[in-house]
Amino acid sequence: MLTVENTKQWLFTFADKIKENASYLSELDQEIGDGDHGSNMVRGVEAMEEKLNESDSSDVSEVFKTAAMSLLSKIGGASGPLYGSALIGMAKSAGEDDQDLATLLQAGLEGIQKRGQAEQGEKTLVDLWIPVIEAVQNNTLTKESVQKAVEQTKPLKATKGRASYYGERSIGHIDPGAASSGYLFEALLESGVVNG
Amino acid sequence: MAKHGIVLVSHVPEIAEGLTALLKEIAKDVSITFAGGTDEGEIGSSFDKISEAVANNEADEILAFYDLGSAKMTLDMVMELSDKKIHLLDAAMVEGAYTAATLAQGNTSLEDILNQIELLIVK
Numbered sequence: 001m002l003t004v005e006n007t008k009q010w011l012f013t014f015a016d017k018i019k020e021n022a023s024y025l026s027e028l029d030q031e032i033g034d035g036d037h038g039s040n041m042v043r044g045v046e047a048m049e050e051k052l053n054e055s056d057s058s059d060v061s062e063v064f065k066t067a068a069m070s071l072l073s074k075i076g077g078a079s080g081p082l083y084g085s086a087l088i089g090m091a092k093s094a095g096e097d098d099q100d101l102a103t104l105l106q107a108g109l110e111g112i113q114k115r116g117q118a119e120q121g122e123k124t125l126v127d128l129w130i131p132v133i134e135a136v137q138n139n140t141l142t143k144e145s146v147q148k149a150v151e152q153t154k155p156l157k158a159t160k161g162r163a164s165y166y167g168e169r170s171i172g173h174i175d176p177g178a179a180s181s182g183y184l185f186e187a188l189l190e191s192g193v194v195n196g
Numbered sequence: 197m198a199k200h201g202i203v204l205v206s207h208v209p210e211i212a213e214g215l216t217a218l219l220k221e222i223a224k225d226v227s228i229t230f231a232g233g234t235d236e237g238e239i240g241s242s243f244d245k246i247s248e249a250v251a252n253n254e255a256d257e258i259l260a261f262y263d264l265g266s267a268k269m270t271l272d273m274v275m276e277l278s279d280k281k282i283h284l285l286d287a288a289m290v291e292g293a294y295t296a297a298t299l300a301q302g303n304t305s306l307e308d309i310l311n312q313i314e315l316l317i318v319k
């Protein structure tokens with residue numbers, strides 16, 4: 001069950017992971033994009049940490065909203081509106097009665113898809129969120145299953161975002177957005193919201 | 197002031213600015229505002245800059261053009277939070293905006309402007 005405490009913990013852990021792996025994320029983006037995914041995400045999560053520390057949110061919905069606005073306004077690349085929309089979707093869902101984690105994440109995925117119009121198989125972070133949500137529903141989410149889902153973006157050909165301009169050459173590389181979302185769900189496991 | 201305004205959003209400040217100069221030459225009475233690059237002036241998109249370009253546009257109704265991915269998605273989010281009437285157009289940016297500027301300057305109807313731009317949709 002999400003509380004203000006563990007939700008913040010989740011997001012702070014995510015921020016740490018992004019900062020630790022920033023150069024790896026940019027390397028991935030160098031292969032099939034413009035090489036800025038790591039620095040974009042770091043700008044966003046640093047602003048998010050600052051805002052979360054300043055605010056004394058009284059409910060989970062507000063925590064997600066605060067995080068959403070920071071990521072949206074500071075990332076500066078496609079992942080800004082995408083993570084922003086995901087978290088706004090989650091904020092709305094958290095505000096409703098009997099929310100469970102899978103429903104909440106599903107609302108996040110819908111936010112991403114509404115914004116970016118990507119379907120499964122287009123080599124975007126959508127390809128990470130879909131199997132992760134399935135795993136949450138089946139109580140089978142583990143660090144290994146998250147990493148496997150990240151790896152599974154490798155053989156896909158990108159048809160959305162910057163990577164789509166690479167055509168066939170996008171095949172064989174991990175999608176940077178899927179990798180950063182992988183850290184979001186590893187953080188979810190580590191913050192004790194779900195046990196994997 | 198013409199009824200329809202134009203908002204240009206590019207990843208690069210100079211592209212947004214340069215395209216504005218191109219349009220202003222033939223559309224002196226059209227309100228044209230732009231957002232280019234990130235908050236730091238680097239390559240990317242800025243929610244704040246785009247919000248400002250929309251807020252500062254003097255027209256009742258706006259035609260918006262963009263270059264790549266995040267420019268569109270960020271514009272999309274700004275539109276959701278703004279109560280201005282904005283048409284986000286998936287046209288080739290230079291040609292689409294030039295067409296819109298030319299026709300808006302002549303006070304062409306929205307329907308006719310959109311029909312003309314329809315021929316330039318590329319994304």
Ligand SMILES: Nc1ncnc2c1ncn2[C@@H]1O[C@H](COP(=O)(O)OP(=O)(O)OP(=O)(O)O)[C@@H](O)[C@H]1O
Pocket residue numbers: 029033034036037040041076077078079080082112115116117118123124125126160161162175176177178207240241264265266267
């Ligand atoms: N339309 C989309 N739908 C879903 N995800 C997308 C879409 N476009 C891009 N992405 C995701 O965003 C990631 C890239 O994020 P990044 O922060 O590097 O933005 P960018 O592509 O450099 O932004 P820009 O659009 O400004 O060029 C990709 O790896 C992909 O997962």
Ligand SMILES: [Mg+2]
Pocket residue numbers: 029033034035036037077162
């Ligand atoms: Mg990038």
